[in-house]
Amino acid sequence: MKFDYTKYIRTYLLSLKPYRSARDEYKGGKSPMVFLDANENPFETPVNRYPDPMQRVLKKEIASWKGLDVNQIYLSNGSDEFISQVIMGCCEPGIDNIMIVPPTFGMYEVSAKMFGVGIQKVPLTSNFQLDVPAILKAADTTTKIIFIPTPNNPTANRFDLHSIEQLIQGFPSLVLVDEAYVEFSTNPSVISWLSKYPNLMVCQTFSKAQGMAGARLGMAFAHPDFISFFNRIKAPYNLNSMTINAALKRLKEQDKVNEQVRLLLAERERLEKAFASIPIILKCFPSDANFLLVRVDDSTRRYQELLEKGIVVRNPSNNVNCENTLRISVGLPEENDRLIEALSSLS
Ligand SMILES: Cc1ncc(COP(=O)(O)O)c(C=O)c1O
Incomplete structure (x- = not known):
């Protein structure tokens, strides 16, 4: 699919040279390898080595679970971290805005404020559904991302799928569908729409149905160009080995x-x-x-x-x-x- 992701992100970050973590250089090879590259303590404990910065093993399992390619997956320290990343990566402080649909999950607004990004609010209708015409009317050239949590927090209801699709089709920028509670919902996930709509991003979490809130693991699914961008702007070891191992175990316990x-x-x-x-x-x-x-x-x-x-x-x-x-x-x-x-x- 021909798609120019650069118009959605902060141009300033396009020229950023990412930090190369020591383990990035390691592409696998003839064993046994001797790792003298990262100033770790060589005496073995379950966690004496840095984790894989790209979480390759876990992403492979998640890819087959979700029916996606590995390059459509970004893993974060809880969805909260991804929410921050997407705002930091796409919105110019002091110029751009995010759009939210109150009553909504509080972290969108908090994260935007932390990065000096403005907030446009288009309230849900009185029965807590998306007001698509009002959203499309309010969006302007400064609106970079709209956050759509479904099922919604704190109202608990799901949004009508048709309205979400209409919104994605008409919205001039990125639509982030936050599916933190998707396992409890009668609505299916919208990840199957990713191939149709490159301006769609979806995030899910291990904190709710997966029972791993304490481990902090979020999953974001998007066009591979966005994923590669997020990989360039993330902290090198944003997921720790204990979380990665706990998730691999949990995936076997579905x-x-x-x-x-x-x-x-x-x-x-x-x-x-x-x-x-x-x-x-x-x-x-x-x-x-x-x-x-x-x-x-x-x-x-x-x-x-x-x-x-x-x-x-x-x-x-x-x-x-x-x-x-x-x-x-x-x-x-x-x-x-x-x-x-x-x-x-x-x-
Ligand atoms: C809609 C929604 N998104 C994201 C999160 C945060 O998820 P995580 O624990 O993965 O940071 C929550 C937590 O309550 C939530 O309600």
Whole structure:
């Protein structure tokens, strides 16, 4: 596909000569090799050597899992790191903007602010769907990336696939579809659209359904030219060996992950049913993720009361159209029992 990625990135970075990490030079060879290139401690522990900067073994496994080529994959220290990278790599500080669709995941705005990049906001409709005409109208030459998390955080719902496709087709710049909760969704991933739309990027994470939030591993999928660009501007060893090894192990346990997802979805349904008869809960919004957004009578008070009962939830009420809401993750069955009991006891 003929595609000029350079118009989407900061021209200043085109001439950047990337840091060559010691292990980049190593292309494999006749064993045994002697590594005297990186000033490591040669006495062996599981982590005395630097990790592979390009994570080749893990990317190969992820490529076959996702049905993509290795050169369409970028791995990051959680999706959070990729979100920062894409803003830093594509937006000129003080000139360019990102676009977000509030209520939305908070890190997009925080990252943009950290890099001195402006933020254009086009709120979701009242039923938390994309307002495609308003988005296309608001986008201008300074708009470099729009962030579309689906299922969305904090609202928990999925966006209509047709609207997402319309948006990608009409948007003048990059569309980053953040699929952090895709394993819980009835919508399929949009990674199959990557070959049609070079302005599309998709990110997923090992932090949610994959159960590895503590290891920090994000996956981004995009046109190979973007991936090669991101590889040039990343920290040399952005993923550590322990994370790489844990992910390789987790990839072999997908039956277990699928089973956990099934259980969490069943628990989500149980919570939804229980919430329907809890007086302080006025509404439970439809969820396609592993959490629920509920409207309560008084979110500040109920948040505090739950805290006093030893239950920590999230109060996203300061987001547009989220007045008096709480965001509640689906926990283990016994944790959900405690939650139901605590909420039922509030009057
Ligand atoms: C929509 C969305 N994207 C990304 C992330 C961050 O993922 P990671 O843990 O991979 O940085 C989150 C975390 O809550 C999220 O809700």
